[in-house]
Amino acid sequence: MLMSSRRLSSRIVATITTILLAAGPVVVAQMLGDAPYLVMYGRIRVEGNAQSRVMDYATELIDGIGPRLTGSPNLKKATAWTLDRLKQMGLSNVRTESWGEFGMGWQQRHISLRMIAPATATFIAQAAPWSPATAGPIAADVVALRGFTDASEFDANRGKLRGKIVLFGHAPAPPDAIPIETPLFERFDDRQLAAFAQSEPAPDTMNYEQAFAQAELMEKTGRFFASEGVRAVIVPSANNPKGGASGGTIYADTNYTFGWFVYQKAHAMSVPLVIVAIEHYGRLKRLLDRNVPVKLELNVDAEFTGDREDGVNVFGDIPGVDPQHKDEVVMVGGHLDSWAAGTGATDDGAGVVIAMEAMRILNALQIKPKRTIRVALWTGEEQGVLGSSEFVRRHIATVPLADTPEQTRMPEFLRRRTGPVAIKPDHARISAVYNLDAGGGKIRGVTLSGTAALVPIFQPWIAPLRDLGMTAVAVRRGCGGDCEPFAQVGIPTLSFTQDPLDYETRTHHTNMDTYEHLIPEDLRQAAIVVAIMVYNTAMRDQLLPRLPSTP
Ligand SMILES: [Zn+2]
Incomplete structure (x- = not known):
């Protein structure tokens, strides 16, 4: 075809x-109607x-x-x-x-994340954009928390997180490595193309005021973790409906940061934040759910290159x-x-x-x-x-x-x-x-x-x-x-x-x-x-x- x-x-x-x-060489530009x-x-x-x-x-x-x-x-x-x-x-x-x-200049120079207990393993990870750096490689025990729906949920965690790395279950969609049953790569055939051209796109029903209330909760969450002495936070990458965000693929955008405006100094994140591949999040989560103590070593080498770019x-x-x-x-x-x-x-x-x-x-x-x-x-x-x-x-x-x-x-x-x-x-x-x-x-x-x-x-x-x-x-x-x-x-x-x-x-x-x-x-x-x-x-x-x- x-x-x-x-x-x-x-x-x-x-x-x-x-x-x-x-x-001939001279083609006069023209258009008739x-x-x-x-x-x-x-x-x-x-x-x-x-x-x-x-x-x-x-x-x-x-x-x-x-x-x-x-x-x-x-x-x-x-x-x-x-x-x-x-x-x-x-x-x-x-x-x-x-x-x-605009706001702050930022770049990730290097990142590494590995498990050091109960076994050693190297994990696929990315710093969330505008994440602060760790002070070189840090090693810490890990605590799992599910995502918060309201700031009142902070209270139950006060005084328990100092010196820890938090495995935080916040993701915009489930972090499951679902089977990939349909191709991830697609071209339109003629029928699909015609159907697309004829179709009315679904109206945008997103409640943006609500979505940004959530982004504000994330900003508060970041500040809560910092004030509790958390050393770093790890969140899972979400998957998409076809399963393309497994197998080493990680989303790393504003859905994962502590708030939307993290590039502005006034809203800067104050705790290092890392996104980890679904499969590696899964292993950590399963171990912690079974009360197996987990220790991670993390090095986020990121640099802020200006406050008012x-x-x-x-x-x-x-x-x-x-x-x-x-x-x-x-x-x-x-x-x-x-x-x-x-x-x-x-x-x-x-x-x-x-x-x-x-x-x-x-x-x-x-x-x-x-x-x-x-x-x-x-x-x-x-x-x-x-x-x-x-x-x-x-x-x-x-x-x-x-x-x-x-x-x-x-x-x-x-x-x-x-x-x-x-x-x-x-x-x-x-x-x-x-x-x-x-x-x-x-x-x-x-x-x-x-x-x-x-x-x-x-x-x-x-x-x-x-x-x-x-x-x-x-x-x-x-x-x-x-x-x-x-x-x-x-x-x-x-x-x-x-x-x-x-x-x-x-x-x-x-x-x-x-x-x-x-x-x-x-x-x-x-x-x-x-x-x-x-x-x-x-x-x-x-x-x-x-x-x-x-x-
Ligand atoms: Zn684009």
Whole structure:
């Protein structure tokens, strides 16, 4: 199946190349209404297949630099690398823009966890992000506690925990190594893809005020353990419904920290916190449940690298040339920051390198777009779309937010809106925001947020990409990640339906978010598709229609 579609696609590319060569060296950029300009489709496909740099970008960023936690020294390195590569590929106006003070810089240098009694064993573990270090290797007896549902449960444990390591049963889902009975890796077949495009996503029923009350309880729990003289806390990684978070895979994100805002000095964690693999948690828990004394040796070598680190986004342009439209902008990007346990390959290294490669392709073809095409690489995404939210607030529009105590303890992107959007001048100049933040899978469709008015525009645009496996147009209410702040103020936001691969089952926010989980052919295809959609949007006669929420 895969093989024959690959053959088909190379034959079509060959045909288009022939047409292209016959057309001569000067290909005038044009579009008639929303009819796709197939000569440009062909040129983008040839450039993206024959000259692809996407896996070079991936190794440099993911293997060469590694994890990119917001505020960390590695994220600074990644920012510098990105600026360098965008300049090297010939983009204009390559720059960073500060989005304000973030909080503490932190990096894990080393961690080791082993059992020394009743037997010796080496365990798979990661420091929770922004965990303080231990004072070198420490050895201590272990006490098991189940997760707390209320601060009143602290009392029964007072005076019993000094000098101990606490095995704390707090996890966002059961830490069970369930049998893996269905594949962890998946591609959509045509039927699944069509069903996905037709389906209405389930409404978001999450009670965020309640969820953040829980995060506040976790912050109090961390402070309780510190005040009781606990030496370190170990929590299990949770599993996911398909069982992908066993076998050495560990989640390590904000679900495991003592509170949401641990990156801010005022909310800093004061006891070392470690996430351990499900199987190793299980052994410890079973021994302790049978009253077998357990002793662990733990070394968390982590470093705080600054208290008030600045947050920056990265931009680079292919300038528009049409006198009437050159100040209008089509944006495309993903987020440069990641969690710290893996190397941020699929979340969101893939989105970053796809967007960069799409820009490289368009720039190499020396297109002269009507509108400016801008790559936007955001940071602070994992802490609540901080970089993109602030960009929107400064340039696009502001939104009044509820300020009750229940609301102000939540990150802003989740807070309730209390009044109309107040737009700023750039609101009228942003045609669209394309966001890539769903892993590295092949693009199978475009996802339009908010309005069905976009469907008849995109249907003819994707029709010539059928041989690449792209057939679906889905309409969704919101837009996840960094396009959400734009969608909330009425800017058309677009994302892509991608083959799931093992993103939700194995790599998303885990220590196994590594280069191995990227598929070169998928990333090449994605960059070609993105370049074509962005090109079409930049060349269209009008801006894309605004979303209905625009005042
Ligand atoms: Zn992400």
